[in-house]
Amino acid sequence: MFSKRTWTLVSLLLIVVLALSACAKPTAAPTAAPATEAPVVVTTEAPKEITFGLLLVGPYNDHGWSEAHFNAGLYVEEKLPGTKMIYLDKVNPADRPGTTPAQLADELVGQGATVILFNSDDMKDSATEFAAANPTINVIMASGDQQWAEGKDFKNLPNMVNVMGEMEYGKMMAGCAAALTTKTGQIGYLGPLINDETRRLVSSAYLGAKYCWTTYLGKPAEELKFKVTWIGFWFNIPGFTSDPTQVADDFFNSNYDVVISGIDTTEAIVQANKMKLAGKEVWAIPYDYEGACDEAPDICLGVPYFNWGPSYLGYVTAAMNGEYKPLFEWVGPDWTNINNPDTSMIGFKEGDALSAEAKANVDKFIAELAGGLQLFAGPMNLQDGTVYLKDGEKATDLQIWYLPQLLEGMEGKSLP
């Protein structure tokens, strides 16, 4: 039975493999030469070169949070000659069991990286551990607060930068667009996990929605329903999180006609698009990534997005010149043009589905924000009715960053 024919088959298989690998071999090694060369400058110094490494919590092409960081890396490579990006994506316990982000950062250092970016709040412990253990490596931690002297978790690490965008503004614009569009007066928010960051972002969306609902549409605040459902993580991990597809569908099926996404992936607009094709009048607002609307422009009201490029360019340049300094930065939009790719950390790209009338009001709202409109202003209560801001009081950065609960008038869980 197990005779000549089988052996022939096995041998043939082997020959094919060996032949194929031999054929494949002569192609140029992809990693050999850096893509960009430093410009020839007539000095005695050698051209500066630097490798920076990104640890991305999701896939590099997630059309969301991780892709926004990945694109920022490409931006640095393009703008600063002599830089090379390496990266590792899907850095989370479900996708890479048995590893820690600090260990994976070591792998990037092993490949020559001297600047390491940790792009998720969930890597915070690892980022702190890694920065302390590797004082010669420059660490960027996006969304962390370890370097905020006034913050609750100050670690004072000489080689770490914390950077976060003031997405509160982006979310306010998203909320505004949602409120100006909804026909049912019900807005759903597809939330990730519950922490300081997500509480303040969903609350910002609510404030933007309430402001535009009452100010531009002249409707009473009580008639606006705003509900958040948390899935448990930044993206779907089967078995660990609620299924965001299901959560989005539930919203649309229970009379919520606009869903704002707070998660890193595109389920909200994907499902809205399906509903639309099935004849339902619904809309969605994705998150994080400038091109997120492209997936379903017909139902997309716009996208608040991060533009990390300019900030990262600054940090990598500093590292290259030996001028890297510990820092906590909470960077707002460039109010002269929030969509300027070279200057604005936070942008809002209006979508095709936003009506002309609504668009005019969203633009008006953005202009008001640029002019200094502060929505985190009293009187304002927390979800349980306790006073958050007294009449006439404006929230400090600390009060906003560490928002302890959702706000009064919002539906959904405040605490995990």
Next chain:
Amino acid sequence: MKTMTKTSSLWINTGFRIAAIVLALAFTSIVLLLSNARPFEAFANIINGSIGSSKGIANTLVAWVPLLLVTSGLLMTYATGMWNIGIEGQITLGAIFTTLALRLMQGTSVPPTLAIILSILAGILGGALWAGIVALLKIYGGVNEIFGGLGMNFVSTALTIWLIFGPWKRPGTGSMSGTEPFDTSLWLPQLEGLRISLWSVGIGIVGLLVVYFILQGTYFGLKLKAVGKNGRAAFLLGVPTTRYIMAAFLICGAFAGIAGAIQVTGVYHRLIPSISSGYGYLGMMVAMLVNFQALWAGVVALFFAALNIGSIQLPIVMKIDSTLSGVLQGALVLFFLLMEGARRTFLSKKRGK
């Protein structure tokens, strides 16, 4: 004349095993070629990433220890013919009990060394308890240990998530990154600049030796194997089958519990959602690959650990997915089992002639 046959059958066995390895490599190479990557470069990167630096070796050992412990434990249940697929949950419960013990002792006057030892003992208890439930379900409830084990795995996952986002959540926030990390005094002492603790390596090696000794050198081990070979015959000859099955499960659970304890005290220093890191399932593959022989478990587990660590290089350097290591591991097991079948057919045919 007799020795001649023995040598030739040894050669035949070795030949079939080498063929299995070659086939697995060939299969993985085809997968690589289909994704436009060069196999030799990929294998070189895996080797370099796992044993090319002291950090790589240390990280490989970090993965080796729990894998070795789990495999060792599984050899006990396999000896009785039981498929302890609930091993993942047993690791998890070990980790939960260890975390619980450390939480109770952190900030008290209990000396750190004692706290670590007690927490590992708690982990043993947790793992054994979870395995014991599967065994009870099997023995008294007639629930197949595979289904019982799978069920308990799901329960353990749910329990972990509940603890991390519920009673053990960080102040004001729940996070997939797990519970608040323990103070460094409660970490298993690590080598300077590396992630590995010699204590955990020691525990892993001792664990394997214990299992090897039990299975090869004791009457107890012999009876376990008798239960596995033919439970009914063993029973008729006076071996209390159910008690031996229970014992095998408890020992296996204890080993899994130690693995979970080391994941907490030596690797993550807290409880995380997927604390078992898939070592349970990987351990089952290792055990199958070594044909349930303790002698080879250490080497093969080391190889699998090296594959896991080395493959991290693939996405960084070659932009291909690191799950390739899983493809190679799976292919090895499949081809090994296939070749094992082929070998039997070959030998029986030969004898038939």
